[in-house]
Amino acid sequence: MKLTPLQQEFVLHFGEMGSRWGINRTVGQIYALLFLSSEPLNADSITGALGVSRSNTSMGLKELQSWNLVRLKHFQGDRRDYFTTPEDLWEIVRILVAERKKREIDPTLTKLRELEMSGPAGDDYAEARIAELRELIEMMTGFYAEMEKLETERLVKLMTMGQRIAGLIDKAGGVLPALTKRK
Amino acid sequence: MKLTPLQQEFVLHFGEMGSRWGINRTVGQIYALLFLSSEPLNADSITGALGVSRSNTSMGLKELQSWNLVRLKHFQGDRRDYFTTPEDLWEIVRILVAERKKREIDPTLTKLRELEMSGPAGDDYAEARIAELRELIEMMTGFYAEMEKLETERLVKLMTMGQRIAGLIDKAGGVLPALTKRK
DNA sequence: TCTTCATTTCAGGAATTTCTGAAATCTCTG
DNA sequence: CAGAGATTTCAGAAATTCCTGAAATGAAGA
Numbered sequence: 001m002k003l004t005p006l007q008q009e010f011v012l013h014f015g016e017m018g019s020r021w022g023i024n025r026t027v028g029q030i031y032a033l034l035f036l037s038s039e040p041l042n043a044d045s046i047t048g049a050l051g052v053s054r055s056n057t058s059m060g061l062k063e064l065q066s067w068n069l070v071r072l073k074h075f076q077g078d079r080r081d082y083f084t085t086p087e088d089l090w091e092i093v094r095i096l097v098a099e100r101k102k103r104e105i106d107p108t109l110t111k112l113r114e115l116e117m118s119g120p121a122g123d124d125y126a127e128a129r130i131a132e133l134r135e136l137i138e139m140m141t142g143f144y145a146e147m148e149k150l151e152t153e154r155l156v157k158l159m160t161m162g163q164r165i166a167g168l169i170d171k172a173g174g175v176l177p178a179l180t181k182r183k
Numbered sequence: 184m185k186l187t188p189l190q191q192e193f194v195l196h197f198g199e200m201g202s203r204w205g206i207n208r209t210v211g212q213i214y215a216l217l218f219l220s221s222e223p224l225n226a227d228s229i230t231g232a233l234g235v236s237r238s239n240t241s242m243g244l245k246e247l248q249s250w251n252l253v254r255l256k257h258f259q260g261d262r263r264d265y266f267t268t269p270e271d272l273w274e275i276v277r278i279l280v281a282e283r284k285k286r287e288i289d290p291t292l293t294k295l296r297e298l299e300m301s302g303p304a305g306d307d308y309a310e311a312r313i314a315e316l317r318e319l320i321e322m323m324t325g326f327y328a329e330m331e332k333l334e335t336e337r338l339v340k341l342m343t344m345g346q347r348i349a350g351l352i353d354k355a356g357g358v359l360p361a362l363t364k365r366k
Numbered sequence: 367t368c369t370t371c372a373t374t375t376c377a378g379g380a381a382t383t384t385c386t387g388a389a390a391t392c393t394c395t396g
Numbered sequence: 397c398a399g400a401g402a403t404t405t406c407a408g409a410a411a412t413t414c415c416t417g418a419a420a421t422g423a424a425g426a
Contacts, residue, residue: 004304004305004306004309005304006298006301006304006306006309006310006313007306007309009294009298010294010298010309010313013291013294017287017290017291019412020205020286020287021287022203022205024383024384024385025384026384026385035312035316036308036309036312036313037308038308042402043402043403044402052385052386053385053386053387054386054387054403055385055386055387055388055403055404055405055406056384056385056386058403058404058405059384059385059404059405062404079393079394079395079401079402080401080402080403081402081403089315089316089319090319093319093323103203104200104203104204107200108196108200111192111193111196115189115192115193118189121187121188121189122187123187123189123190123219125219125220125221126187126189126190126193126219127189129218129219130189130193130219132272133218133272136272136273136276139339139342139343140276140342142342142343142345143341143342143343146344146345146346146348146349149346149349150348150349150352154349154352154353156322157352157355158326158348158352159322159323159325159326160322160325160326161329161352161355162325162329163329163332164355165329165333165341166329166332166333166337168351168355169333169337169340169341169344170337172340172344172347172351202382207413207414207415208414209414209415225372226372226373227372235415235416236415236416236417237373237416237417238373238374238375238376238415238416238417238418239414239415239416241373241374241375242374242375242414242415244373245374262371262372262423262424263371263372263373264372264373367426368425368426369424369425369426370423370424370425370426371422371423371424371425372421372422372423372424373420373421373422373423374419374420374421374422375418375419375420375421376416376417376418376419376420377416377417377418377419378415378416378417379414379415379416379417380413380414380415380416381412381413381414381415382411382412382413382414383410383411383412383413384409384410384411384412385408385409385410385411386406386407386408386409386410387406387407387408387409388405388406388407389404389405389406389407390403390404390405390406391402391403391404391405392401392402392403392404393400393401393402393403394399394400394401394402395398395399395400395401396397396398396399396400
C-alpha cells in the first residue's frame with residue numbers, strides 16, 4: 001500500500017510527536033494511518049505502508065488496543081483482523097482523556113491518599129502540601145466526571161460559549177467552596 | 184540534607200511517574216522535592232537529598248526552568264541559586280496546562296494548517312478528516328483560552344458546580360455551532 | 367587581574383526503550 | 397486432525413535517553 005503525500009506527511013508528523021505524547025513512533029504512525037483511512041486496514045497493509053517489521057506492527061496494534069483507540073473489524077471470507085479508528089472525533093477525545101487520566105493521574109491520587117492515611121509524619125509543611133494537592137486533583141477529577149457525562153452536543157455548546165461562560169458562572173447560585181479561601 | 188520518610192516516598196513516586204509525564208526520573212524527583220520544601224533549596228542540597236550527580240541536578244533544574252515550573256531566589260551574602268515551586272497550586276496547574284499545550288498540541292495544529300494550505304491532494308477522505316481534526320483542536324484551544332482568562336475563584340466555582348452545569352448550558356442562549364451537526 | 371566559588375557543558379558509559387527476525391502459538395478449513 | 401494462514405512472543409540488536417565525572421565557563425570579591 002502506497003501512501004499519498006498528504007498521508008505520508010501526516011503519518012510522519014504523528015510519528016515524531018509520539019514521544020511527546022507518550023507513545024513510540026510506530027504507534028503514532030499506525031494511529032495516524034488508520035485515522036486517515038476510510039477503509040479498515042489489516043496488519044500487513046499497515047506494515048507495508050509504514051515500512052516497519054510485521055512484529056512491530058503487531059506490538060503497536062496491541063498498544064493501541066490497550067488504549068482503546070482502535071476498533072476491530074472483520075470481513076466475510078477473510079480471516080485477518082482489520083482496524084479502524086472511531087469515526088466520531090469526540091469519542092476519540094473522550095477515550096484519550098479517560099486513558100491519560102487513568103495512567104497519569106489516578107496512580108498519583110492513590111499514592112497521595114496512601115501517604116495521608118499513613119498518619120502524621122511530623123512534617124507539617126509536606127503534609128499540608130500533599131493534602132492540598134490531593135484536594136486539587138479531586139476537584140479536577142470531579143469536574144472531569146461531570147464533563148464526561150455531558151452529551152457531545154452540550155459539551156460543544158459549552159466549549160463555544162466564549163466569554164459568556166464567566167457571566168454564567170457568576171449568575172449561578174451556590175457557595176464558594178473551601179478551596180478558594182485566601183491564604 | 185536527609186529526607187523524611189514522607190518526603191522520600193513522595194519523591195520516589197514522582198520519579199517513577201516522570202516517564203509517563205514526559206520528564207525523566209531526576210526531573211520528577213527534583214520537582215517533588217521542591218514542592219514539599221517550605222524553604223528554597225540550592226543545587227547542592229538537591230544533589231545530596233536525591234543522591235544524583237551535581238551535573239544531573241543542573242540539567243534537571245534547567246529543564247524545570249524551561250517548563251517555567253520553578254522560581255529562582257537569592258539570599259543576602261550567598262551567591263548560590265535557590266529554587267522553589269509556586270506556592271499557589273492553581274498557578275502550577277495553569278503553567279502545566281500552558282506548557283503541555285505548547286509542546287503537545289500547538290505543533291500539530293500548525294502542521295494540520297500547513298497540510299490544508301498545501302492545497303487539494305486528491306484524497307477527499309484524508310482531507311476531510313484533517314479539516315475536522317483541526318476544527319476540533321481549534322474549538323478546544325479556544326475553550327482553553329477562555330478558561331485561562333478566568334480568575335481562580337470563578338474557575339473553582341465552575342469546577343465545583345456539579346450537575347448544575349448541564350442546566351446552565353441549556354439555559355444559556357446561543358446558536359448550536361456547526362461542528363455539532365449530525366452525520 | 368587573579369582567585370575562588372558556582373554553574374554549565376559535554377563526551378562517553380549506563381540504562382532503557384524500540385525494533386527486528388525467527389520461532390512459537392493460535393485458529394480456521396479441508 | 398493435518399496443514400495453511402494469521403498473529404504473537406521473545407531474545408538480542410539498534411537506537412535513544414539518561415546520567416556521570418571532568419573540564420570549561422561565568423561571576424563575584426580581593
